[in-house]
Amino acid sequence: MKIIQLVLQKFLLVVEKIIELLDGKCTYPEFEAELRKLLNDLGREICTEVLNEL
Numbered sequence: 001m002k003i004i005q006l007v008l009q010k011f012l013l014v015v016e017k018i019i020e021l022l023d024g025k026c027t028y029p030e031f032e033a034e035l036r037k038l039l040n041d042l043g044r045e046i047c048t049e050v051l052n053e054l
Contacts, residue, residue: 002049003049003050006042006045006049007046010038010039010041010042010045013038014035017031017034017035017038
């Protein structure tokens with residue numbers, strides 16, 4: 001259940017970044033860099049949670 005909450009929180013952050021891009025609050029390279037960071041963080045957090053449960 002904790003993994004689902006993690007994914008949902010990160011998904012909401014991704015949606016927020018997409019809205020910022022569409023509203024012109026950031027450039028595409030800024031969006032791409034932020035998205036990369038969010039997805040890398042998500043992958044790291046999921047791996048950590050899975051390993052903690054083993």
